Structure formats: structure tokens, C-alpha cells
Amino acid sequence: EAQVTQNPRYLITVTGKKLTVTCSQNMNHEYMSWYRQDPGLGLRQIYYSMNVEVTDKGDVPEGYKVSRKEKRNFPLILESPSPNQTSLYFCASSLLGGGETQYFGPGTRLLVL
Amino acid sequence: KNEVEQSPQNLTAQEGEFITINCSYSVGISALHWLQQHPGGGIVSLFMLSSGKKKHGRLIATINIQEKHSSLHITASHPRDSAVYICAASLSYNTDKLIFGTGTRLQVFP
Numbered sequence: 001e002a003q004v005t006q007n008p009r010y011l012i013t014v015t016g017k018k019l020t021v022t023c024s025q026n027m028n029h030e031y032m033s034w035y036r037q038d039p040g041l042g043l044r045q046i047y048y049s050m051n052v053e054v055t056d057k058g059d060v061p062e063g064y065k066v067s068r069k070e071k072r073n074f075p076l077i078l079e080s081p082s083p084n085q086t087s088l089y090f091c092a093s094s095l096l097g098g099g100e101t102q103y104f105g106p107g108t109r110l111l112v113l
Numbered sequence: 114k115n116e117v118e119q120s121p122q123n124l125t126a127q128e129g130e131f132i133t134i135n136c137s138y139s140v141g142i143s144a145l146h147w148l149q150q151h152p153g154g155g156i157v158s159l160f161m162l163s164s165g166k167k168k169h170g171r172l173i174a175t176i177n178i179q180e181k182h183s184s185l186h187i188t189a190s191h192p193r194d195s196a197v198y199i200c201a202a203s204l205s206y207n208t209d210k211l212i213f214g215t216g217t218r219l220q221v222f223p
Contacts, residue, residue: 033211042215043199058210090156099144099163099203102211104156 002027006091006105013081014113021076021108023091029103031094032074033058034066036087037107043090049074050097081112116140117202119214126221132187134217136200144203145183147174149196150216156199159185190221 004025013019025032033048035058045058049068063085065077074093078085091105117138126132136145147159160167160174162183167174171190176183187194197216204210 035213040215043201043211043213045211048210059212088154092156097203097205099161099205101158101161102146102148102201103158104148107154107156109154 002103004091004093004103004105006089006108008108009106010109012111012113015082016080019078019081019110021078021089021091021110023074023076023105024072025074025091025093025103026072027093027095027103028071029093029095030071031097031100032068033092034064034074034076035090035092036060036085037090038087046076046089081110083112086110086112115215117200117212117214119198119200119217121217122215124217124219126190126219128191128221128223130190130221132190132194132219132221134185134198134200134219136183136185136214138181138183138200138202138212140202140204140212142181142202143205145176146201146203146211147183147185148199148201150199151196159198187219192221192223195220 007022034046035043037043044060047066049055089108092102094100120135144163150156162176171188173186199216201211201213
């Protein structure tokens, strides 16, 4: 089944404790993105990747890191999480970018205390 | 002012009603996406448009490039259509840069 998976689905952590949210797709898609969703603000792009080793900042990249060492995986790293990073996070992939159908992961709900 | 604006923010309807959700954008785009987010949180792509009109079942999406406006229509609405509908503008075909509207929350009552 074609899908985007994210882990974990739910995470409670404390300020400053490094964490990684994994994202994997099995559709051989070139493009992958991370978004955060906050009430009243909608979805905002954190980072995106156009291919292996090619990444670029979205609208809200501060406090986040990404890497794309393999085509299928695009982990999101919070080196020192803070409470303002409490949010719902989505990973998405597409075959060739914004002009193609987007496939979203199920979301990761993060609470930083 | 947001680059992608949706209206209305909230919408309630009786089962069977015809529903229209609007999306206006102020930037040049290569494509416009309509997404559906169910109460459980998952997001599904409904349509990707660069011109004209697309139809899938009871859902119809249209776009007017000159007026920078898109609409999502639901015919014969049903309670299972209750969800948040989000439009997103793609700025370029060969990047993954998307700008999202804040969504329209639709509730359809039996």
C-alpha cells in the first residue's frame, strides 16, 4: 500500500531534550516536506527536500533540522525543543513537487513541557 | 493579509445541501490544491488544479486563473463530508513550496 508513515504518533517531552520524528514514504517520491499545524495559523512549511541531500527552508525553519540521506526517509530533528514547538506535525511527499498530488503522513502530536 | 484566503471559516449545512467553499490567492501559482482533514487529523488530497474544473464523485473543484480564485463544491452533502477543507497554492512546479489557507470547517447535520 502506497503510504507515508510517521513515528511516533504522539510524543510528550521536556524542554531541551533532543528528539527525532521519522518520516518514510514507499512511493519513490522525489519531494518531501515537513509542516506544522497550529490553531488559527493553519499548516506552515518547516523544511522541504527536492531529492537526496537537497533540502531548503520553508516558512518556519527556526529550531528544526532535517536530513535526506535516503530517498524514502526525511527525519525532522528538534535539537533543543521548546514549548512553542508544541504542535501537530505532518510529513508529506509528492512525485515531482508542488504541481503534483501531495500525500500526507498521519501526523505526530508533540507536547513540549 | 494572507497570500491564500479561504471563506467561510466555518460552515454548517443540512444533509443534501449544495456547499461552496472559496479560496482566493494573491500570488502567482503553478497549481492549487484542495485538501480534506478529518476530525481524526489525517489529511487527504482531493484535487490538484492548474486550470478549469475537476470532478470526483460529489465533489467539484474549479479555478479561475485570471481572477486568482478557486472554489470547492459539494453536491448533495452528507454528514460524512464533515471535515476541514484546506486550499494550498503551489508557487512552482519544481519546488515543494506550498502556501496554505487556514481552512474551512464544515459540519453537515442529518
